[in-house]
Amino acid sequence: MHDFKQAAHDNLTNTHLRQTLRKSTRTSLLKRSQVVQELGEDTWQQLRRRAHQIKKETIAHLDEYLEQLEAHLTEQGVQVFWAETAAEANDYIIQLAKREGASFVVKSKSMTTEEIDLNPALQAAGINPIETDLGEYIVQLAGERPSHITAPALHKSREDIARLFQEKLGIDYTDNPQELTKIARQKLRQKFLTAKIGVSGVNFAIAENGTLVVIENEANARLCMTLPDVHVAVMGIEKVIPKLEHLPTFLRLLPRSATGQKFTSYVSLIRGAQSSGKAVHLVLLDNGRSEMLADPRFHQALYCIRCGACLNTCPVYQRVGGHTYGWVYPGPIGAILTPKYQGLTQGKDLPFASSLCGSCTDICPVQIDLHHLLLWLRQAVVSSGSDRHLIEAVAMKFWTITMISPLLYRLASRLVRWLPQRAFHYIPGWTETRDFPSPAPKTFREIWNESLK
Ligand code: SF4
Structure with a gap:
């Protein structure tokens, strides 16, 4: 099981990683804030409210919109596969690749395929997954x-x-971004031209007319979707939106929040196969989403459009980085999705990986109340009793009784000042990850009384 605390400790001592994270997240936040300011605060807040309302309505009637979407896609000749689990989704794609005789597939960036571990599943079946988004290509090489x-x-x-390319691709060292991109492009171009299957994610799917929307900057997704004869799109069931007229709201919010762009370079709207001889498949993934949908508090996590802004602004993410979180979704939204999708035991430390400053909630383009969801998850972890030190549990019980009795509170605040300071240096379950503040020399009541004299 992933040990968040150990991973956080290791990464906090990695100065190079912290510098890289600080630079990258600051740049992202700065670019986002510039394009939001250009739009104007009022317009931005209107867009956020509108997006929230659209998502709220969609999630409230998700079954109806998904059925509409399926009906329109089927009319257009798209084969729709409902995958309840990651294994079902992977198996469908693997069988498809085998039927096509594909020894490899080209892939564009998709967190949903990361979620289902499609790459390891394909590899285990003897099919080579090739990531074609530059960032994904880099992490795959590494x-x-x-x-x-x-x-x-x-x-x-x-x-x-630069060092990674030198080592893995056997090229001369260069840290020129244009040259590195050119090298990756040359390596990938041949794969695009010979691939039998292209796999992509989906940013939005429009229920009223069965359009799949993919947004990107590198055109690699467009190549994955158009050059091979078979295109397999994989989407979580929450990605549906009711109408085409709702799309512009998200197209204005998502690039600004994600990459600080007014608009992404490419927006592809796919309606069935583009020509004869081509086939389009859509894998509609549940993988725990229905359970989330049934939870009246947490179903709002399904509004997420995966912009990543909550990660950039989170003081914890900025310091420990994404790998610390132990699963595909990091940052505040990951600290909610991991315990909900992978189980409370697996993600028990994540809700505590937050200062609860609320910056994630403020930045979220669809107004998910992220920090309160984290707070409620903390309650769930504590109530489950998992990983709670007995002494901490007793101390908290005592604290609760004391806090609701003025007399006990007064006595306790005097008592703690008589105890030696070192008594607070080690409190099991508490001081392992934080300091216990030393009691103030005077209580507020004493200072107040003195001020009245
Ligand atoms: S939860 Fe995070 S990733 Fe999802 S839409 Fe909100 S800010 Fe973006």
Whole structure:
């Protein structure tokens, strides 16, 4: 099981990683804030409210919109596969690749395929997955996972990437971004031209007319979707939106929040196969989403459009980086999705990986109340009793009784000042990850009374 505390400790002592994270997240936040300011605060807040309302309505009637979407896609000749689990989704794609006789597939960036571990499943079946998004290509070369939802290689500096290319591709060292991109493009171009299957994610799917929307900057997704004869799109069931008229709201919010752009370079709207001889498949993934949907508090986590802004602004993410979180979704949204999708035991430390400053909630383009969800998850972890030190549990019980009795509170606040300071240096379960503040020399009541004299 992933040990968040140990990983956080290790990464906090990695100065190079912290510098890279600080630079990257600051740049992302700065670019985002510039394009939001250009739009104007009022317009921005209106867009956020509108997006929240659209998502709220969609999630409230998700079954109806998904059925509409399926009906329209089927009319257009798209084969729709409902995958309840990751294993079902992977198996469907593997069988498809085998039927097509594909020894490899080209892939564009998709957190949903990361979530289902499609790459290891394909490899186990003897099919080579080739990531074609530059960031994903870099992390695949490094044998790692993405550390960020929209910027997979955010944890790597330019020099790290240069050394990686030199080592893995056998080229001369260069840290010139244009040259590195050119090298990756040359390596990938031949794969695009010969691939039998292309796999992509989906940013939005429009229920009223069965359009799949993919947004990107490198055109690699467009090549994955158009050059091979078979295109397999994989999307979580929450990505549906009711109408085409809702799309512009998200197209204005997502690039600004994700990459600080007014608009992404490419927006592809796919309606069935583009020509005869081509086939389009859509894998609709549940993988725990229905359970989330049934939870009245947490179903709002399904509003997420995976922009990654909450990661960039989170003081914890900025310091420890995405790999520390132990699963595909890092940062505040990951600290909610991991315990919900992978189980409370697996993600028990994550809700505590937050200062509860609320910056994630303030920045979220669809107004998910992230920090309160984290707080409620903390309650769930504590109530489950998992990993709670007995002494901490007794201390908290005593604290609760004391806090609701003025007399006991007064006595306790005097008592703690008589205890030697070292008594607070080690409190099991508490001081392992934080300091216990020394009691103030005077209580507030004493200071107040003195001020009245
Ligand atoms: S929770 Fe909000 S801010 Fe975070 S990735 Fe999702 S949409 Fe973006």
